[in-house]
Amino acid sequence: MPDKRKIAFITGITGQDGSYLAEFLLEKNYKVHGLLRRNSNPSYGNVAHLRHEIEFSFGDLADPACLSMYLAKIQPDEIYNLGALSHVHESWLQPLATADQTGLGALRIYEAVRNVTPRSRLYQASTSELFGKTKIIPQNEDTPIHPANPYAAAKALAHFDAQIYRESFKLFISTGILFNHESPRRSPDFVTRKISLGAVAIKLGLKGGRLPIAQGGRPVINALGKLELGNLDAQRDWGFAGDYVEAMWLILHHDRPDDWVVGTGQVHTVRQFCEAAFSEVGLNWQDHVVINPEWNRPTETGPLVADASKIKRILGWKPKTSFKQLVSMMVHSDLSRLS
Ligand code: NAP
Numbered sequence: 001m002p003d004k005r006k007i008a009f010i011t012g013i014t015g016q017d018g019s020y021l022a023e024f025l026l027e028k029n030y031k032v033h034g035l036l037r038r039n040s041n042p043s044y045g046n047v048a049h050l051r052h053e054i055e056f057s058f059g060d061l062a063d064p065a066c067l068s069m070y071l072a073k074i075q076p077d078e079i080y081n082l083g084a085l086s087h088v089h090e091s092w093l094q095p096l097a098t099a100d101q102t103g104l105g106a107l108r109i110y111e112a113v114r115n116v117t118p119r120s121r122l123y124q125a126s127t128s129e130l131f132g133k134t135k136i137i138p139q140n141e142d143t144p145i146h147p148a149n150p151y152a153a154a155k156a157l158a159h160f161d162a163q164i165y166r167e168s169f170k171l172f173i174s175t176g177i178l179f180n181h182e183s184p185r186r187s188p189d190f191v192t193r194k195i196s197l198g199a200v201a202i203k204l205g206l207k208g209g210r211l212p213i214a215q216g217g218r219p220v221i222n223a224l225g226k227l228e229l230g231n232l233d234a235q236r237d238w239g240f241a242g243d244y245v246e247a248m249w250l251i252l253h254h255d256r257p258d259d260w261v262v263g264t265g266q267v268h269t270v271r272q273f274c275e276a277a278f279s280e281v282g283l284n285w286q287d288h289v290v291i292n293p294e295w296n297r298p299t300e301t302g303p304l305v306a307d308a309s310k311i312k313r314i315l316g317w318k319p320k321t322s323f324k325q326l327v328s329m330m331v332h333s334d335l336s337r338l339s
């Protein structure tokens with residue numbers, strides 16, 4: 001019997017979003033393929049639990065030859081380009097690698113689609129970081145793009161090229177301009193997971209080798225038992241990653257390619273995230289958090305908050321998880337992991 005399942009190809013499958021998307025598509029009976037970077041020790045990251053259900057292809061967004069070869073072999077109906085060097089702070093330390101993997105990596109996929117599988121539908125992971133320095137609040141699909149860091153500049157290249165390839169070559173390339181989305185699978189390099197791990201490590205009194213490693217390869221709590229953070233006034237629109245992968249799928253199932261803002265429309269500060277996370281474990285954040293200017297950025301973005309009315313109106317998508325539920329989910333997951 002021929003396999004009639006729809007075929008999806010995901011880059012960035014080991015990351016936070018790749019793992020939720022793979023689960024979502026498997027649930028819908030897709031055949032799921034993923035691009036996996038080869039490490040000296042094989043690492044399946046967040047999809048280790050699915051490794052027998054996914055077909056992996058070793059490769060890299062830096063290598064156009066492997067991308068064309070895999071598209072020719074897999075013939076995907078849908079491609080989700082989630083692979084990227086996705087950390088803003090890190091993008092100042094590795095600006096060229098970021099431009100190459102996050103910016104040119106997307107362009108290499110567009111070229112492979114154009115030349116090999118022009119009928120594939122392609123989702124490109126764009127970001128609210130595109131709006132960077134904008135003074136317009138909230139931001140929607142018409143808000144001018146104003147990147148403020150090397151990561152955002154690389155994503156802007158990928159975003160503009162997505163529009164150019166869509167219009168010039170009539171390819172089905174859609175972008176999701178996603179605002180911050182988090183989960184228990186978020187890397188501890190990002191502020192929300194650093195806070196949830198930090199609150200739990202302090203609550204449990206973890207020390208030395210029992211401490212999880214966070215940003216910069218350092219233990220999440222410093223030698224004095226404090227959680228070090230940068231700008232507590234930074235404001236973000238935080239949603240749950242599990243809700244956002246449904247938006248990616250809906251975006252590719254619209255009748256034409258387009259750009260879509262995805263977010264909750266609610267903004268919170270890093271300070272409010274601290275308050276909520278520490279209070280989940282019965283602690284007062286002010287007793288445990290200290291400022292380390294090392295985590296400040298050369299430039300900070302303005303308040304990033306989504307006007308997601310277009311996707312709500314046309315595709316019927318809206319977030320299901322509140323800020324409070326998200327924080328609680330992350331803290332309780334870390335509690336059961338570290339207890
Ligand atoms: P993530 O957890 O950092 O995952 C990034 C993924 O990209 C990992 O699987 C990583 O593989 C892979 N990757 C990195 N460089 C690669 C390369 N050269 N070739 C192939 N794969 C490569 O990111 P995420 O949070 O899931 O985000 C998914 C995408 O959405 C990213 O493009 C991100 O920039 C974008 N985005 C995220 C958010 C958010 O709030 N999460 C918001 C807007 C947009 P390894 O495991 O081998 O490192």
Ligand code: G4F
Binds near residue numbers: 088089191231297300
């Ligand atoms: O958690 P963050 O590192 O996420 P950021 O920079 O908003 O980027 C994430 O969301 C983007 C969507 O807008 C994605 F495109 C991108 O790939 C990534 O997923 O930082 C959030 C805020 C920043 O303003 C930062 O200055 O938290 C502030 N912050 C304060 N202290 C900190 C820290 N950020 C980190 N990572 N670590 C800190 O100690």
